[in-house]
Amino acid sequence: xxxxxxxxxxxxxxxxxxxxxxxxxxxxxxxxxxxxxxxxxxxxxxxxxxxxxxxxxxxxxxxxxxxxxxxxxxxxxxxxxxxxxxxxxxxxxxxxxxxxxxxxxxxxxxxxxxxxxxxxxxxxxxxxxxxxxxxxxxxxxxxxxxxxxxxxxxxxxxxxxxxxxxxxxxxxxxxxxxxxxxxxxxxxxxxxxxxxxxxxxxxxxxxxxxxxxxxxxxxxxxxxxxxxxxxxxxxxxxxxxxxxxxxxxxxxxxxxxxxxxxxxxxxxxxxxxxxxxxxxxxxxxxxxxxxxxxxxxxxxxxxxxxxxxxxxxxxxxxxxxxxxxxxxxxxxxxxxxxxxxxxxxxxxxxxxxxxxxxxxxxxxxx
Amino acid sequence: xxxxxxxxxxxxxxxxxxxxxxxxxxxxxxxxxxxxxxxxxxxxxxxxxxxxxxxxxxxxxxxxxxxxxxxxxxxxxxxxxxxxxxxxxxxxxxxxxxxxxxxxxxxxxxxxxxxxxxxxxxxxxxxxxxxxxxxxxxxxxxxxxxxxxxxxxxxxxxxxxxxxxxxxxxxxxxxxxxxxxxxxxxxxxxxxxxxxxxxxxxxxxxxxxxxxxxxxxxxxxxxxxxxxxxxxxxxxxxxxxxxxxxxxxxxxxxxxxxxxxxxxxxxxxxxxxxxxxxxxxxxxxxxxxxxxxxxxxxxxxxxxxxxxxxxxxxxxxxxxxxxxxxxxxxxxxxxxxxxxxxxxxxxxxxxxxxxxxxxxxxxxxx
Numbered sequence: 126x127x128x129x130x131x132x133x134x135x136x137x138x139x140x141x142x143x144x145x146x147x148x149x150x151x152x153x154x155x156x157x158x159x160x161x162x163x164x165x166x167x168x169x170x171x172x173x174x175x176x177x178x179x180x181x182x183x184x185x186x187x188x189x190x191x192x193x194x195x196x197x198x199x200x201x202x203x204x205x206x207x208x209x210x211x212x213x214x215x216x217x218x219x220x221x222x223x224x225x226x227x228x229x230x231x232x233x234x235x236x237x238x239x240x241x242x243x244x245x246x247x248x249x250x251x252x253x254x255x256x257x258x259x260x261x262x263x264x265x266x267x268x269x270x271x272x273x274x275x276x277x278x279x280x281x282x283x284x285x286x287x288x289x290x291x292x293x294x295x296x297x298x299x300x301x302x303x304x305x306x307x308x309x310x311x312x313x314x315x316x317x318x319x320x321x322x323x324x325x326x327x328x329x330x331x332x333x334x335x336x337x338x339x340x341x342x343x344x345x346x347x348x349x350x351x352x353x354x355x356x357x358x359x360x361x362x363x364x365x366x367x368x369x370x371x372x373x374x375x376x377x378x379x380x381x382x383x384x385x386x387x388x389x390x391x392x393x394x395x396x397x398x399x400x401x402x403x404x405x406x407x408x409x410x411x412x413x414x415x416x417x418x419x420x421x422x423x424x425x426x427x428x429x430x431x432x433x434x435x436x437x438x439x440x441x442x443x444x445x446x447x448x449x450x451x452x453x454x455x456x457x458x459x460x461x462x463x464x465x466x467x468x469x470x471x472x473x474x475x476x477x478x479x480x481x482x483x484x485x486x487x488x489x490x491x
Numbered sequence: 492x493x494x495x496x497x498x499x500x501x502x503x504x505x506x507x508x509x510x511x512x513x514x515x516x517x518x519x520x521x522x523x524x525x526x527x528x529x530x531x532x533x534x535x536x537x538x539x540x541x542x543x544x545x546x547x548x549x550x551x552x553x554x555x556x557x558x559x560x561x562x563x564x565x566x567x568x569x570x571x572x573x574x575x576x577x578x579x580x581x582x583x584x585x586x587x588x589x590x591x592x593x594x595x596x597x598x599x600x601x602x603x604x605x606x607x608x609x610x611x612x613x614x615x616x617x618x619x620x621x622x623x624x625x626x627x628x629x630x631x632x633x634x635x636x637x638x639x640x641x642x643x644x645x646x647x648x649x650x651x652x653x654x655x656x657x658x659x660x661x662x663x664x665x666x667x668x669x670x671x672x673x674x675x676x677x678x679x680x681x682x683x684x685x686x687x688x689x690x691x692x693x694x695x696x697x698x699x700x701x702x703x704x705x706x707x708x709x710x711x712x713x714x715x716x717x718x719x720x721x722x723x724x725x726x727x728x729x730x731x732x733x734x735x736x737x738x739x740x741x742x743x744x745x746x747x748x749x750x751x752x753x754x755x756x757x758x759x760x761x762x763x764x765x766x767x768x769x770x771x772x773x774x775x776x777x778x779x780x781x782x783x784x785x786x787x788x789x790x791x792x793x794x795x796x797x798x799x800x801x802x803x804x805x806x807x808x809x810x811x812x813x814x815x816x817x818x819x820x821x822x823x824x825x826x827x828x829x830x831x832x833x834x835x836x837x838x839x840x841x842x843x844x845x846x847x848x849x850x851x852x853x854x855x856x857x
Contacts (some may be wrong), residue, residue: 193765193769196761196762196765197563197762197765197766197769198762199760199762252857253857254855255852255855255856256623256852257622257623257656257776257779257780257783258783260776260779260780261779261780261781261783261784261787262784263780264776264777264780264781264784265780265781265783265784265785266784290623290851290852291851291852291854291855293850293851353851354847372850372851372854373851373854373855377854377855377857378855394565395562396562396563396564396565399559399562399563400563400766400769402773403559403563403766403769403770403773404769406772406773406776406777407768407769407772407773409776410623410626410630410772410775410776411630411772413623413626413627414623414626414627414629414630414631415627415630415631417623417624417627417631417844417847418627418628418630418631418632419631420847420851421627421843421844421846421847422843424846424847424850425843425846428846435850437850437854447857475857477787477788477791478783478787479856480787480790480791480794481720481783481786481787481790482856483856484659484738484790484801484803485656485657485659485719485738485739485786486621486622486656486657486856487856488657488738488739488743488803489620489621489657489739489743489744490621490845490848490849490852490853491618491619491743491813491841
């Protein structure tokens, strides 16, 4: 979308919002009223993502989701997907859907810490549950109901809709042998990971994805976290110089969300609601499966075709990260009643599932 | 369904099959011809399961799947679900769907070892990949295409449609301290697990679920494998006497399948095909999430409310199991060209994903 188109859209959106009408990209069927499923009424919705346009795996997942909804509904529901910045800036996804400028967003809850710090929990918790366990908490441990309660305040309905799996901890220009190696470290790392690095004596730098490579290359930063082997490779980090590549200390999973404007969602007939539920749900293990396959392939390339050293943090450093993580979570927990309930539910579930994991999943790495 | 109804159904089925017509439980719309999605034609299909009627989690999943398809299709597709034995015996699910007596089955591929030993691979592989890794292989490592190739020979289309997660190794009336403790052991255990126990000098006994409790209680068998803490608790094994409860040595995952008669499937319009695909796919992490939540809860009960001892096998025993497992897999691999390709693809993927797991998933048990 050109910047002229974008301006026109924003103008139209503002006018529509003032009038209380949700926008759609089509013209003929723009006004959406509740209607019986049998009416054959069509819906033309807009989905914006927090990913760069055509972002591997996650952007593709949003496109596939939209296509699937269209096919399942026999074209009664069409969803037009825009990458971040094509229609609205990536980090305005939450507001755009919340305010009804568009009906849907594909994003990650940790971008919305500014709205409510506890939102981040629904992406990943440092030293928290892994991907499988997190779904168990969401679907059968009350987690999803808490997420819905939190987002209802913003006129949003959340759906788990994808997963990156555990992410990598990042690229470091030196080996991390002790906690003192973190002192003064300038690292590009957002969210909880950034909080932990700050507490460990480093500086957490926020820079857009597009600037990380240059900042690393010029030595403006000493370290950077992005996603995992596949996406990191596409960023070219392995080409700059000799780096040490470390596992995650903040993201043992990476839950992706579909957010739907609550009023728009409630206007849908039952069949389209169910179609959105099932199509978004199906993205979960598909995207995780794709991340694991691609990360396997690209970690091999990093190992075999570059000078990058893959390392693990020494126990002392992991213990320190864990200590700082519990401080960070404690601060969030004490913010308000709902934050306390969410973290309380999460921690209890994690504590309980441990014994089962000890004699099941944890053993299955042959 | 009464036995009289069942006989009538079988008679009708035989007649229908002779005439090449797929049966449905309804009457009005029984003849299914390919038709445009727009026609509004309705489909009334039958799904039989390999589970006892109303079987917790898995039976529920089949019911929810059917309900979801009905809602998504705006009642253009209705699927009537029968538990094992209600319409046809559980272990005739494969044949019933393959021959077109019914259109769908919900089951596990390891029941069909008699059709093709390599089919078992698509449920679980002893010392093979865990649940997450298996999906990665299926969706992005060529596994699902191989599964489709295998089942196409039987006029079936397979869909991953649920997962038990890793199962428990079983209940033993004595502690297993060395391989010699397995000699002469009479254990109720089917599939690959049974093959391994045989090679270790024990006897693998096949008995229906309903007889395991009595056989254990009377000492007819020394050990028994069923599913995991939740379903095992429902069977009452913990009540009999003091038992030792061991983790899996054969099933690090438990993939569940939806099988659809290929001719019936191909007769569907695109929207219903997509609805079946997405609804079955969504079952995967939902059922796994439910198994993990329930197994967590019931393992706690086993630990806190019974005299059962939860143990792990000593390294020597695990090493022996692993050795025998590779013999079992080697025998299957050498059966025919397709079996060799399937196991070759599986093993290669497992070997490659290890390094990624070492610095990701394997670390996330805090």
